[in-house]
Amino acid sequence: MRKWKEALCVSSVALATSVAGPAAAQERVLLIDVPAGTLEAMLAALATQTKTSFALDAPLPRHRVIALRGRMTIDAAYARLLAGTGLSARRVGPATFRISAAPAAPNAGPTAASADPTVSSDIIVTARKMRELLSQVPGPVTVHVLDGSAAAGSDAGTSAVATQVQGLIATNGGPGASRLFLRGIADSPFIGFGQSPVSVYLNEARITYDAPDPDFRMVDVDRVEVLKGPQGPLYGTGARGGVYRVMTIAPDLVRFAGRSRQRLAALLGHGVGGSVEAVVNLPVRQNQTALRLVGYADVAPGWIDNAGGRSDVNQTVVRGARASLRVLPREGWTFDFVGAGQSIRARDSQYVDRDREELTRGDRLREPRSNDVVLTSGVLQGELGSRVLTVSTSLATQWTLKVDxxxxxxxxxxxxxxxxxxxxxxxxVFDQEIRLANKSGRTPWALGVSYLSSRSSARGRASEAGPVVAELLDASRSVTETAMFAEGSRPLIDGLRLGLGLRVFRSTVKEDRDDDGGTEVRAKTSWGVSPSATLSWSPSSVSLAYLRVASAFRPGGLDPSNMETRRYDADQLVAFEAGFRQNSINGRLQFELGAFSSLWSDVQSDYLLDTGLVATRNAGDARILGGELTVRWRPTAAWSFVAGASGQRARLIRGIDGADLERDPRLPVVPGVSGHFEVRHSINASSWQVSPTVTGRYVGRSRLSLDPGLDRRMGGFAEFAAGLEVRRGPFAVELSATNIFNARGDTLAFGNPFSVRTERQYTPARPRAFAISLSRDF
Known part of the structure; x- marks a missing residue:
């Protein structure tokens, strides 16, 4: 037993010798980023990050612990990680700790399952291409951590995350067929050839340019970082609404570990489904090379019936896999390779053509959908003195099929x-970037060069009773962008800081379209500049206020309905933002308030032609006003409350060439008001951990499209869910109920582009569902 305890020292003494000395080791303040997991795995990760070692004089509890993130000393990191576990860490050398049982507190009762919330735990984010504490980022950034979240697992994708992030909208076009919008910057629910307003990333790899959201499932994901508002200086054309960035858990170089999860789900009165997922972490060479493998499959039951006799027609099957390899070629350098793939197959569409209270539609042909995505990426990162060099390369390919x-x-x-x-x-999408950033100091900055190449093609065929009888669409589009960018900040006076950003780019667009309007090929090259400026004020270490102005640009393209130019123009967005973050001194209460005003000129909007095909045109100029509020409160170690609300007014203010505006010039899909809340209770009684959760959300009224004949109302509904997790040692059982009151909200007033003008269409929210899952850590 003694040999086992000593063998569990997961960080060698050789690493400890790299620490400068006793005083330096004890006083250094570091950025700590340890993902949630078992206590054993987290201690191993902490030792690796801080270049320390530890020995055990007591067995470690097997329950999972919340993530440890923030700026702190090494001693504080060990103390915070062990809080509430009955263990304590004592320094016995310059970089060596001994972990033993802490003195028992008299009359100790049930304790919280997580660390003491009176100590503020900040989050490290990299969305602005520098390592920063979230509390110190002078801009609208939301980080959704998937620790115990209902938005985690093979059954949860982007839509689940959107219910927890204020201002993020995912149109419910079906799995792998939705578009993302942020802060009211929405142009159309239809998927044409217009560039997506929100750029989707997996770690450093860009996934989309003009494609729908691939709906990556939240398996082995640490967090989702959402940058709101135009991000032109750092992310280039297309990031007008913002950036949606999924951050996966990196391979652990020290410890073999894994996790498995099985889930069974049922929609009362409809189908039954389930999912399986597995994660394995394999250290190939201790402290130098590790491989992390992820696999999952999910069968989501259907709930839409066809009047012709088919029931639960919209059953969906998702399969995915991911392999991550991390190599430390030398001290201070890291190479990460990621290969990922996901396949979505929906047997049929999910809309009805009757009242939204109905889940049955008229008899029609089967309308299957599919979305397949494959990604490879490599990132080399290393220290050059006080600078960090990052070289990233990625290639993402997505294939979609839509039958109507x-x-x-x-x-x-x-x-x-x-x-x-x-x-x-x-x-x-091929994306390559080389950038340099400083690690610390009073003037953080990042600068670099990037190259992006996007190629997309579409082919549409009509068939009557089997063979193809007509080629209705044959189009392709290629875009290349070469850019130089820089962003940084410096203090003006005590507490006041000025930040500036700039991107200079060259964009070339080439389009080839052959449809019922004829064949046309066009190419255009343009130069542009996307600047940003931020003024922030931090009156104390727990508060931050900022003012920000930023812009983004999107190139134009072909418009077959424009008889004069046959093109649509580039559009540009300028946003003015103000925000305030405040943490209480003890870290129990946090709130964030934001307000924004955006001017959007020559809005590009995908629309339906009379034939049912999709094209893109300029709709006019728009103005968007709005505000957001998010509050997080942990009154005790056992209770946590999160609530958020947003309101926005997104309107067209003038038409193209002075054309008259519609009576209701609201931008599509954007709800006037929305909100969500979560209440969680976590207790640890003896060896059992029990965590009940209640969540709810409200989606306000919105409209479908700017098309005059498609001014359809939707939204205006509330949903509630509840969950219960029971954990003992490495095992956990989860029970959940979603849409408890069986709300029949219309999530999207669209389903079929060929019949939507002649009939009302509704996409009802998924009915009440129940699920049970069993997971095991090893």
């Missing part, structure tokens, strides 16, 4: 019903 019943448009297309329309698309 086009019988109602057969006469317009000159064909005969019943008619089936199948559209396949291929998207490819």
């Amino acid at each position: 019943d086009a019988s109602s448009a057969a006469a317009v297309l000159g064909l005969v019903a019943p008619l089936r329309y199948a559209e396949t698309r291929t998207y490819q």
